[in-house]
Amino acid sequence: SQQGEEDPQALSIQEGENATMNCSYKTSINNLQWYRQNSGRGLVHLILIRSNEREKHSGRLRVTLDTSKKSSSLLITASRAADTASYFCATAGSARQLTFGSGTQLTVLP
Amino acid sequence: EAGVAQSPRYKIIEKRQSVAFWCNPISGHATLYWYQQILGQGPKLLIQFQNNGVVDDSQLPKDRFSAERLKGVDSTLKIQPAKLEDSAVYLCASSMITGMRTEAFFGQGTRLTVV
Numbered sequence: 001s002q003q004g005e006e007d008p009q010a011l012s013i014q015e016g017e018n019a020t021m022n023c024s025y026k027t028s029i030n031n032l033q034w035y036r037q038n039s040g041r042g043l044v045h046l047i048l049i050r051s052n053e054r055e056k057h058s059g060r061l062r063v064t065l066d067t068s069k070k071s072s073s074l075l076i077t078a079s080r081a082a083d084t085a086s087y088f089c090a091t092a093g094s095a096r097q098l099t100f101g102s103g104t105q106l107t108v109l110p
Numbered sequence: 111e112a113g114v115a116q117s118p119r120y121k122i123i124e125k126r127q128s129v130a131f132w133c134n135p136i137s138g139h140a141t142l143y144w145y146q147q148i149l150g151q152g153p154k155l156l157i158q159f160q161n162n163g164v165v166d167d168s169q170l171p172k173d174r175f176s177a178e179r180l181k182g183v184d185s186t187l188k189i190q191p192a193k194l195e196d197s198a199v200y201l202c203a204s205s206m207i208t209g210m211r212t213e214a215f216f217g218q219g220t221r222l223t224v225v
Binding site for chain 2: 030031033040041042043044045048088090092096097098099100101102103
C-alpha cells in the first residue's frame with residue numbers, strides 16, 4: 001500500500017520559478033525522505049528530515065515537516081530545466097521500511 | 111563508491127514463463143529492498159531484507175514471487191509463472207543499518223515486459 005500521497009500529481013513551471021510539492025502520510029514515522037527519478041532511471045535520494053525536525057535546507061531544496069498534520073513539503077527554488085523529473089516522498093518506519101508515495105511529475109520549461 | 115548493481119536491464123518474456131533478477135548492493139549495506147514500479151506509479155515495496163533475514167514481505171505475491179539473499183550480500187528475485195500485470199520496473203535498493211542513516215541507494219532497475 002502507498003503510505004504517502006503527493007500533491008499535485010503533475011506540475012509545469014517556467015525556468016527560474018519555484019516549485020512546491022506536498023506529501024501527506026498516514027502512520028507515525030522516524031523520518032521522511034524525498035527522492036527524484038529521471039525518466040527510465042533509478043531513484044536518487046535528495047534530502048532526509050527526521051521526525052523531530054521541522055525544516056531542512058540543502059542547496060536549492062527546502063523541506064518542511066508537520067508531524068501533527070502528517071504532511072511534508074518540498075520546495076525547489078530557482079528551478080532549472082534539469083530539475084524536470086518525478087519527485088517522490090518516502091516515509092521510514094521503525095523497522096526502516098521505506099514506503100513511497102505516488103509521486104509528482106515536475107516539468108520545467110526553458 | 112560503487113553503486114547498486116542490477117541485471118539484466120531489460121527482459122521480455124511470455125506469460126507463464128519464469129524470470130529472475132539479480133542485485134548486488136553497496137558493500138557494507140545490511141538492508142536490501144526490492145520494489146516494483148508500475149508505469150506512472152510510485153515504487154511498491156515487495157520485500158525487505160536485513161542481512162539475510164526477511165524484515166517485511168507482506169506485499170510479495172508469494173504464490174508466484176520469491177526472493178532470497180544468500181550470505182547477506184547479493185539477492186535474487188524470481189517470478190514463476192509471470193502474468194501480464196507483472197510488467198513493471200523492478201528496483202533494488204540498499205541502505206546502511208547504523209544510526210538514522212536510512213536513505214536508500216537505488217540501482218537502475220530491470221524493466222520487465224510480459225507479453
